[in-house]
Amino acid sequence: MASDTANSKYPATRVRWTVMVLGCTTSWLLYLHRYTFALIKPKLEDEFGLEPNQLADLGVIFSTFYGLLHVPMGLLVDFTGVHFFLGGAIGVWSLGFLMHVNADTLYAGRAVLGAGQAGVFAGIGRLTRSWFPARIRSSVQGAMGVACARGGGLSSYLLVGTLMLGFLALPWQTAIWLLASSGMVYAVIFLTMFRNSPRQHPGCNEAEVRLIEGDETVIDAPRRTSMRQMLRRTGPRSYINLGFLCFSACFSTIADAIYSSWIPMFLDNAYGLTYKEMGFQSALPLAGGVMGGILGGILNDRMIHWTGNRRWARSLVGFFGKGMAAILLAVALLYYENPYLFCSMLLGVKLFADMSLATRWGAATDMGGRMVATLFAVVNFVAIGAGIIGEKIYGWVLPVAKADRASPEAWLPVFYIGIGMYVLCALMWLFVDCTIPLISEEDDQDGEDGELEIPSVNEADDE
Numbered sequence: 001m002a003s004d005t006a007n008s009k010y011p012a013t014r015v016r017w018t019v020m021v022l023g024c025t026t027s028w029l030l031y032l033h034r035y036t037f038a039l040i041k042p043k044l045e046d047e048f049g050l051e052p053n054q055l056a057d058l059g060v061i062f063s064t065f066y067g068l069l070h071v072p073m074g075l076l077v078d079f080t081g082v083h084f085f086l087g088g089a090i091g092v093w094s095l096g097f098l099m100h101v102n103a104d105t106l107y108a109g110r111a112v113l114g115a116g117q118a119g120v121f122a123g124i125g126r127l128t129r130s131w132f133p134a135r136i137r138s139s140v141q142g143a144m145g146v147a148c149a150r151g152g153g154l155s156s157y158l159l160v161g162t163l164m165l166g167f168l169a170l171p172w173q174t175a176i177w178l179l180a181s182s183g184m185v186y187a188v189i190f191l192t193m194f195r196n197s198p199r200q201h202p203g204c205n206e207a208e209v210r211l212i213e214g215d216e217t218v219i220d221a222p223r224r225t226s227m228r229q230m231l232r233r234t235g236p237r238s239y240i241n242l243g244f245l246c247f248s249a250c251f252s253t254i255a256d257a258i259y260s261s262w263i264p265m266f267l268d269n270a271y272g273l274t275y276k277e278m279g280f281q282s283a284l285p286l287a288g289g290v291m292g293g294i295l296g297g298i299l300n301d302r303m304i305h306w307t308g309n310r311r312w313a314r315s316l317v318g319f320f321g322k323g324m325a326a327i328l329l330a331v332a333l334l335y336y337e338n339p340y341l342f343c344s345m346l347l348g349v350k351l352f353a354d355m356s357l358a359t360r361w362g363a364a365t366d367m368g369g370r371m372v373a374t375l376f377a378v379v380n381f382v383a384i385g386a387g388i389i390g391e392k393i394y395g396w397v398l399p400v401a402k403a404d405r406a407s408p409e410a411w412l413p414v415f416y417i418g419i420g421m422y423v424l425c426a427l428m429w430l431f432v433d434c435t436i437p438l439i440s441e442e443d444d445q446d447g448e449d450g451e452l453e454i455p456s457v458n459e460a461d462d463e
Contacts, residue, residue: 012207015198019131020140022194023124024148026086029183030120031152032159033097033113035286036179037062038261039161039279040100042268043172045402048103052405056395058110059261060388065114067384073119074377078370082123082130087191089123092116094183101173121145122376129365129372130197133214135301137365142297142358150289150354153260157286161264161279241367241436242378248318248428249360249383252353254390255325255421258414259285259350262394263343266414269405271339281343288350295351296321296358311435314363318429321355326422328352333415336408353422356429363434375438393417 037058044050050058077085093116099109124145132140164175195201198209263282267273273281296317303313332345360379368375397413399405 010205010207012211013203013205015201015203015208016131016212018203019127019194020144022190023127023131023144025186026090026120026190027124027144027148028152028155029090029186030093030117031149032156033093033152033179033183034117035153035156035260036097036160036176037100037110038264038282039156039165039275040172040176041261041265044106045265048106051400052398053395053400055265056391058107059257059391061107061110062114063384063388063391065111066118067114067381067388069115069118070122070377070381070384071374072377074122074374077119077123077126077373077377081196082127082373083194083196084191086120086123086127087187087194089116089118089120090187090190091184093120094180094187097176097183098180101176119373119377121380122373125361125365125368125376126373128361129368131212133212135214135305138300138304138358138362139294139297141361141365142293142295142300145361146293146296146354146358147290148293150286150293150350154283154286154290157264157279157283161275161282163279166274166276166279238367238436238438241431241433242375242438244428244431245360245363245367246379246382248322248356248425248432249379250386251421251425251428252322252357252360253383253387254393255353255418255425257387257390257394258418259289259346261391262414266411267339267343269402270408270411272406273339281339284343285346285350288347289354292321292351292354293358296355297362299355300359300362310366311433314359314366314434315429315432318356318359318363318432319426321352321359322422322426322429325349325353325356326419326426329415329419329422333412336412339408356425359429363432366434367436367438369437369439371439390417390421 041055044055044058045052073085073089093113096109096112096114096116099105099112125141128137128141128144160175160179164170164178165172198204198212259282263285264278267278267281299317300314303317304310307313328345328349332342332349335341335345364375364379365372394414394417397417399410404410
């Protein structure tokens with residue numbers, strides 16, 4: 001599309017990079033709020049008298065609402081667009097986060113936070129499909145969907161843990177008030193600056209629209225396809241392939257719960273680290289996740305370009321990333337008695353683990369086509385169900401009494417489970433074929449010659 005840009009009267013505008021900043025900030029803020037819960041777990045244990053199993057239940061409440069609403073929210077994104085969905089979601093989850101400050105509203109706050117964050121990554125997945133050309137899309141998804149998300153978790157541990165609760169010694173409730181308020185302000189900013197597609201954005205010129213769209217089908221208009229029609233065009237081969245992708249996501253999510261829910265408490269219980277130390281050490285694995293998301297996205301794009309084989313380029317990156325994560329986590333356990341060295345080695349574990357997470361974003365985009373947000377939602381829904389099981393398993397394998405969790409050995413089962421999940425996820429990637437579409441458009445009666453009827457932007461606006 002370089003020739004299109006060159007032949008245009010004006011050079012392409014750069015609104016897509018503003019959209020990337022908005023998408024990255026949304027992903028970052030989502031994880032900033034979500035990961036802060038892991039930091040306040042020791043406070044909830046001491047001030048509210050909650051046991052590990054009850055803390056796990058709070059994670060289950062979040063995951064239940066997050067999971068149950070995922071598919072409906074993904075369908076909503078595909079039918080109505082990203083703009084108002086994401087803007088509203090940011091405001092809702094920020095309100096739920098604010099409700100964490102009081103014991104009377106804590107359980108309801110977990111539910112509202114989960115409901116508000118449901119479907120957000122499905123929306124971001126569709127955003128990348130609408131706003132970025134295919135040749136760089138995996139790199140954008142790696143940065144936006146993985147690196148910035150992990151960066152939000154990292155920022156939570158550093159900003160909230162090390163700075164606010166550590167050096168500044170702020171009450172944890174004050175920290176939540178500040179973060180939730182910033183989320184509500186950002187919701188207004190997002191609604192003001194974002195539009196569903198380049199063609200709908202007043203700042204985009206025709207050169208940028210052509211550069212983004214390339215030869216792909218435009219998917220910025222609302223859907224006219226019912227759920228029944230979508231299921232009718234999904235064949236057995238697509239279902240099996242989707243199953244392998246879902247299994248890989250499930251095993252990955254169970255392993256990820258270690259970093260999102262338990263690492264700060266592990267460092268507090270097993271080693272007695274203060275918040276100043278705990279925040280920094282907890283952030284190290286997420287720093288690896290930031291690097292892994294960026295490298296994974298770039299490696300996917302490069303491998304597809306070098307090999308010309310999209311299917312195996314994605315599968316081998318996913319297999320290699322999770323396989324290396326399993327190996328490095330097993331090696332890290334040899335240095336388990338030193339929390340500083342152990343957490344440093346977890347940086348490498350997460351670097352490789354999140355390379356495959358960027359691969360999952362790319363594979364879902366390849367397979368989803370015009371229903372990309374729905375596919376993201378389905379995969380995440382299944383993974384969240386596995387995450388709920390994993391959350392309870394971690395709560396069950398840990399001793400109830402805090403005194404019995406005062407040694408690193410009491411936490412070893414948690415990391416053994418993580419190794420097993422990485423191995424299983426790596427194996428699943430060998431069976432995922434991203435070239436098999438979710439929906440076949442053959443024999444489609446909605447449009448002529450097997451093409452799905454999609455209204456133009458002007459038609460959608462007139463309706």
